[in-house]
Amino acid sequence: MSSETPPLLDTVANAVVDYRGQRVLRSNSGGWRSACFIIGVEVAERFAYYGISCNLVMYLTEQLAQSTATAAENVNTWSGTASSLPLLGAFVADSYLGRYRTIIIASCIYILGLSLLTLSAMLPSSISTSNYVGKNKVTLASSELQVNLFFISLYLVAVGQGGHKPCVQAFGADQFDGEDPVECQAKSSFFNWWYFGLCTGSSVAMLILTYVQENLSWGLGYGIPCVAMVIALGVFFLGTRTYRHSVKEVKSPFVRIGQVFVTAIKNRRAKPSEIAIEEEACRTLPQHNSEQFKFLNKALQGKVCTISDVEEAKAVLRLIPIWATSLGYAIVVAQTSTFFTEQGAILDRTIFPGFEIPAASLQFFIGLAIVFFIPIYDRIFVPIARAITTKPFGITMLQRIGTGMLLSIICMVVAVLVEIKRLKTAKEYGLVDMPDVTIPMSVWWLLPQYVLSGIADVFTIVGLQEFFYDQVPSELRSVGLALYLSILGIGNFLSSFLVSIIEEVTGGDGKDSWFADNLNRAHLDYFYWLLAGISAVAFTAYLYFAKSYIYNRPSTI
Structure with missing residues (x-):
């Protein structure tokens, strides 16, 4: 008997090919x-993305002179x-x-956008002064060209x-054969280590790039x-030579699934007896649940679907x-790069005399908590939970x-609670009307909310x-x-919508809104209470739907 692996046993079960369109071998x-190449790409992409996003609110307020509320909305x-655009990218x-x-x-x-963004940040800005509570405040005034180029890029x-x-992560997961027990388990670990790599890239960006931007150069x-x-x-x-590529279906999955809904609507008046045979055939397949959403079974009539x-x-x-x-959770996530950062900007950020860390x-x-907790989850929590629940x-x-979510x-x-203490x-200390003066309260008071946010991300x-x-x-x-x-995208839009509505409702008649530029007269604590309430309602609804959810592939959970 040959010691070599028989080709049939070495063939990947899923319909995949290599870059030349030929069937691939597992070996x-x-x-x-x-996956390691693809995770490496994601580390760099997250480094780039968070190099922009984590400090964007400070660029808009300090370099483009936008108000706190406007910057948060932008x-x-x-x-x-x-x-949200990944929906379009995934479709393509x-x-x-x-x-x-x-x-x-x-x-x-992506590279073109980053190049133009760098160029826009390097364009010169003029300096102007404005009167703020009896004092002259120096601000930067950006040209229209700079602002337009910045937002285009x-x-x-x-x-x-x-x-x-969406494609990089899906492409990474595609490298594991879901029909093979060993590779299937490796795929589950892939999602953990994928996020580990993602957070490593974003954490380095938050630690290094924020300092470079605020102390050296925004262009750099x-x-x-x-x-x-x-x-x-x-x-x-x-x-490229090692990647597995999914075999493209002749008929688009969007067309197939869309056709089901269209046909079901057309056949909405069909008598139950006319589709009884097809429904009975459905029930002979134990891996499916045809009793749920039975109205779609009408698409079976006529053998169209x-x-x-x-x-x-x-x-x-x-x-x-x-x-x-899940949108309630996403609204909470949106605050970490906006109002959490604005809070930190007016607290004592001194690490040692002469050195302050950037608020962003x-x-x-968040990334550190994720990087620390993912190995604990993957190597300690999962084996213990597996022994208790017997789930894979x-x-x-x-x-x-x-x-x-909880x-x-x-x-x-x-x-x-932290915001109440800050106010x-x-x-x-009599600093309510002195928004440019640092409040004698350590920025480390914000640490628990950042760490909790990171641990929540590991789960959700x-x-x-x-x-x-x-x-x-x-x-x-x-x-x-x-x-x-x-x-996450819709969560950000909803957060922006809430900020806009609350700013209008609470800031009328010359009153300070919940998001006043002077955060000492704002009420972020009220906003956070509102978000906690929204999240609690969403979580309750989630529990209801999660309890009745039927998995497509029960063996994988």
Whole structure:
């Protein structure tokens, strides 16, 4: 008997090919050998993205002279757009270009946006003075060209991320064969270590780039991420020969699933007896649940849609309640790069005499908490939970998501208490009407809310990534991850909408709004209480839908 591995046993079970379109062998493709290249690319991309986003609110207020509320709205709108465009990018990838080509094109757009962003930050600004509470305040006045170029390049980055983000992660997960027990378990670990790498890149950006931007040069602070993305594209090309590519379906999955809904509507008046045979055939498939969303079974009449098409449509429909109830969590996440940063800017940030940390660098502790906790989760928590629950991955994906949601509510309550103390300290020292004076309260008081936010991400963000990748049809996995990203995007839009409405309602008749430029007269504590309440309501609804959710592949949970 030959000692070599028989070709049939070495063939990947999933319908995948290499870059030349030929069937691949398990021994020389995919797995961690390919995933490591792709994780490396994501580290660089997150370094670039957070090099912009984590300190964007400070650039808008300090360099473009925008108000606190306007800057927060602009940050949320941009972040929302960047997190929503992956839906379009995923559609293009899954229907036309494929993930590999989409990643390359999106990376080029990303690099163009970063290059123009660097140029806009290097354009000279004029200096002007304004009277503020009896004092002359020096501010920078940007030219119209600089402002326009800045926002054009900012949204080019959002477009680039829209194609890059869902495809890179889905492409990374595609390197593992879900039909092989060993690679299936490795895929679950991939999502943990993927997020570990993601947070490593973002943490370095928060720690280093924020200092470079505020103390050396904004142009240099944006130029370094541009170089990082160029290197990342080169790294991605290095793994080309080892990548596994999904075989493209002849019929678009969007067309198949859309056709189910259209046909079901057309056949809405069909008599039950006319589709009874098809429904009975559905029930003979134990891996599906045809009793749920039975109205879609009407699409079976006339043999226009197959049983598989109908079950795929049901799988997508089941995701909607989970998607919607996760938005409360996403609204909370939006605050870490806006109002959390604004709070830190007026607290004592001195590490040692003559050295202050940038306010935005506190977001580093979100990444640090994630980097520290993911190995604990993967190597300690999961084995213990597995021994107790006998489930392959310790707890289900939905249980993991819900745990993070609960932690985010606790995070908001902690943020309320810290903000109350900050306002009280400002009043005690007579600094209420002196917004430019540092409040004698250590910035480390904000640390618990940042750490709690990071630990919540380990549960909810990673859980959502795995859930939306696993629970959609295999041809739609880029779209599945785009749906997860859109939760964060819509959360940012909702946060921006709330800020706009509250600013208008509470800031009328010359009153200080909850988001007044003078944060000592603002009421972020009220806003945080509101978010805690919204999150609690969303969490309650989530528990209801999660309890009745039926997994597509029960064996994978």
